[in-house]
Amino acid sequence: MGEVVDAGKKEANGSLADLNPTVVFVLGGPGSGKGTQCANIVRHFGFTHLSAGDLLRAEIKSGSENGTMISNMIKEGKIVPSEVTIKLLERAMLENGNDKFLIDGFPRNEENRAAFEAVTKIEPSFVLFFDCSDEEMERRLLGRNQGREDDNIETIRKRFKVFQDSSLPVIEYYNSKGKVRKIDAGRPVEEVYESVKAIFEPKNEKAD
């Protein structure tokens, strides 16, 4: 008889090396609109959206042994150790079945970046960077109303500082490799998406 599998869960099959997925990192400050724009990209371009923050919040809810540590770090706006987040991302990619992923909110610091590269051997195709002012991001986060424990002014300020100090250097790293596609994310959702769409649409380059 075959193995009984929990009906609610998919099995993580194979390895990432076998899957060899296309990966786009989606970066930007807290509230810059990463999740909002990823939902649009998924609808039109067949990617699967994996938000590192969502995976960490699900891990807290699952009652995992790391739950309390993750919850405390998120409340403080700090970055969870890479091995925890990378395991969640690897599992999500292998369980999913798709081979095109938008990885949202990762890598958040140099440790995330270097560990992901070392463990998965995956190079992102490019990095989508949503550039937005702190004033606009703060307004959006305070109006988000999704019950997130980190959407309060004290934690928001800490998250902004971590973004400046730890996440921007990662974007600069990829920029030096010509991989960053920067989007002015301070505009209305539909306008931002027009710019995003242009990046994902295949180019109609004329042959000679």
Ligand SMILES: Nc1ncnc2c1ncn2[C@@H]1O[C@H](COP(=O)(O)OP(=O)(O)OP(=O)(O)O)[C@@H](O)[C@H]1O
């Ligand atoms: N271009 C936009 N203009 C106005 N509001 C927006 C825009 N994009 C997103 N929002 C709103 O701002 C809030 C934050 O957006 P979203 O959750 O997509 O940001 P995020 O970058 O994923 O944030 P976080 O890093 O905190 O997860 C949401 O309430 C969303 O509806």
Ligand SMILES: Nc1ccn([C@H]2C[C@H](O)[C@@H](COP(=O)(O)O)O2)c(=O)n1
């Ligand atoms: N690579 C990551 C991504 C997220 N986190 C933690 C810390 C963030 O403040 C929080 C929320 O993430 P968001 O949903 O805003 O992308 O999750 C992390 O530690 N490491």
Ligand SMILES: [Mg+2]
């Ligand atoms: Mg988000």
